[in-house]
Amino acid sequence: MSRYVLFVELINLKKDTEIKILEYLKNNNYVSWIGINAGKWSLIFDIIIKEKVDLDSIINDFLNKFSRFVGDYIILNSKDVEYFPEKMLELNTERSPHKKAERLKTDKMDVKILSILNDNAWSNYVEIAKKVGLTANAINNRVKSLEKKDIILGYTLSLDWKKLGWELYGLQIKIIKFDNEVNEKLVSYFRKNKRVIFYYKYSGGVWDYDLGVIVKNSEELREYINEFRTSFSEFIKISDISIILREVTGYKLPKGVFENSF
Numbered sequence: 001m002s003r004y005v006l007f008v009e010l011i012n013l014k015k016d017t018e019i020k021i022l023e024y025l026k027n028n029n030y031v032s033w034i035g036i037n038a039g040k041w042s043l044i045f046d047i048i049i050k051e052k053v054d055l056d057s058i059i060n061d062f063l064n065k066f067s068r069f070v071g072d073y074i075i076l077n078s079k080d081v082e083y084f085p086e087k088m089l090e091l092n093t094e095r096s097p098h099k100k101a102e103r104l105k106t107d108k109m110d111v112k113i114l115s116i117l118n119d120n121a122w123s124n125y126v127e128i129a130k131k132v133g134l135t136a137n138a139i140n141n142r143v144k145s146l147e148k149k150d151i152i153l154g155y156t157l158s159l160d161w162k163k164l165g166w167e168l169y170g171l172q173i174k175i176i177k178f179d180n181e182v183n184e185k186l187v188s189y190f191r192k193n194k195r196v197i198f199y200y201k202y203s204g205g206v207w208d209y210d211l212g213v214i215v216k217n218s219e220e221l222r223e224y225i226n227e228f229r230t231s232f233s234e235f236i237k238i239s240d241i242s243i244i245l246r247e248v249t250g251y252k253l254p255k256g257v258f259e260n261s262f
Helices: 017-026 052-069 085-089 108-119 125-132 136-148 182-192 218-232 255-259
Strands: 002-010 031-038 043-049 070-083 167-175 196-203 209-215 236-249
Touching: 002 017, 002 052, 017 031, 017 052, 017 236, 043 052, 043 255, 052 070, 070 182, 085 196, 108 125, 108 136, 108 255, 125 136, 167 182, 167 218, 182 196, 182 209, 182 218, 209 218, 218 236
Parallel strands: none
Antiparallel strands: 002 043, 002 070, 031 043, 031 236, 070 196, 167 209, 167 236, 196 209
16 A cells, blocks of 8 residues: 655635535545644645555545635655654653565455454454454454564554643655765654654655654744754755644544455
């Protein structure tokens, strides 16, 4: 599967227009994370699809319905995404580096199990077994195999950062001086820094990285940006900064992913 990220500027909004747009996106089988933004981009959402032609179809349908409310938009191809919700709890949890992505063989039963766990990671093996027609022991073996293959990378929670006292900002980063080690240094920094709760790496777009940064207030944001620039100003430029007001949907795979074989 491939992940694309759309940044959309909304204009001419009426009272219920944004609600209709959000409902449309929430019901789309290929739309994953959706965020409401303050800044140049009003709305950001992920699309996860198998074929590039599917992306064209989704974008065309979206624009056919809502083009009069779209001032501008860009589409970026995301090559890598990591999310660190434990940092909202101020925990320092070290993670192993990503392994090189490779296509792994799964069958329809694996996909059914993944779909159930994607909806609710707390589903127990007895419940899953009843839904798919296997024994609980067979489910256990399949889940362990999916974990061993790194198809299931882990289990996490969707946390409300506002209720934990955080503000969430998006920083769009452009690499201005390429070096063989720059990307490795940046990713290592994103993973270890207590303020970065997610990053996206793009290819062939207007930005190279997109960061989600949690802070208590704008003064902490300023301190973070100064610290980041001190470490990386020779290599990067911060192109844009925006505040993410709300997550409409959290980080999980959309239903359409499970309609395609892996």
